[in-house]
Amino acid sequence: MKNYTLKQMKNLLIRTTTSLSILSLSLFNAKPGLTETVYGSNSTRPDSLKVTFYQLGISNSDFTKVFSVLDSESGQEVDISNQNSVNDMASGVKPAIGTYTHFFAVISNTYKMKGSANGCYTKNISVNKSNAVFDASITKENGVTTCTNCQYDGWSAATSNSAEFGEASLREQAYGVQGDGEPDFEEAYGPVVPLTNLTVGGNEVISAKMYLTNSSNPYSIVEEGTAINALPASSTRDRSLYFGELSSSVIVSDDSEGIVQIYFDYSNGLAFDDDCDAVVFNSGDFDMSVITE
Secondary structure (H helix, E strand, O other), rough: OOOOOOOOOOOOOEEEEEOOEEEOHHOOOOOOOOOEEEEOOOOOOOOEEEEEEEEEEEOOOOOOEOOOOOOEEEEEEEEEEOOHHOOOOOOOOOOOEEEEEEEEEEEEEEEEEEOEEEOOOEEEEEEEEEEEEEEEEEEEEOOOEEEEEEEEEEEEEEEOOHHHOOOOEEEEOOOOEOOOOOEEEOOOOEOOOEEEEEEOOOOOOEEEEEEEEEEOOOOOOOOOOOOOHOOOOOHHHOEEEEEEEEEEEEEEEOOOOOEEEEEEEEEEEEEEEOOOOOOOEOOOOEEEEEEEO
């Protein structure tokens, strides 16, 4: 869930038994003014973008104190391009008393995507990320060209044949891969900076990082500086962990209650390459807020 975007904000209200004391709620309905990255010149809003969530919430810096707004051992698949599928993400939440300083999310590192644009189609295939398969004549960041005629790692899950149109299953086994699909740099399991802009209550998550972890201990990360030949095999990576410090601490009391509001913005999130044979994700936005009743 690294990069996506949606031009019309969708405010998704979910009533729970939880209320977090988050400052700057005046920013609640404002789209975060953060970086927008677009790969190539052939992007579109996906017809569907399915992500499996396992946990979503707030914590302290070392995960010894965790308050999950969503906590599902088996995972909850959500089409985040569809408002109705997100409505039941957070339910039966009970306040975990304490002060929290960080935001976190644990999701599957496999995403399901379907969409088409300008004669390019996703196809019904399950693939891992591949080395330098995405050809982009132009790459822009906040509308400014940053690279021309560049190649990126991506997924060979696109076609120009409409008869092959279908849902692609995209596994991100490493953030950078070599020809055999295994990691090609030391921090290939993180930390990397997510292209998804993360905010809580309209406040930016500071120094947000993303890691590829394992379901047996999703908070356990590979130590920075680990040599490439000492990294675990990519087959062991089945979770993505998002983690970052909150701009303001969150205080949860025993009588807290309110409305959790989750906002996804993914309108330009699917990018096809110039050859119509590969896809990547553009940048996007996520916000979780709470209104006190």
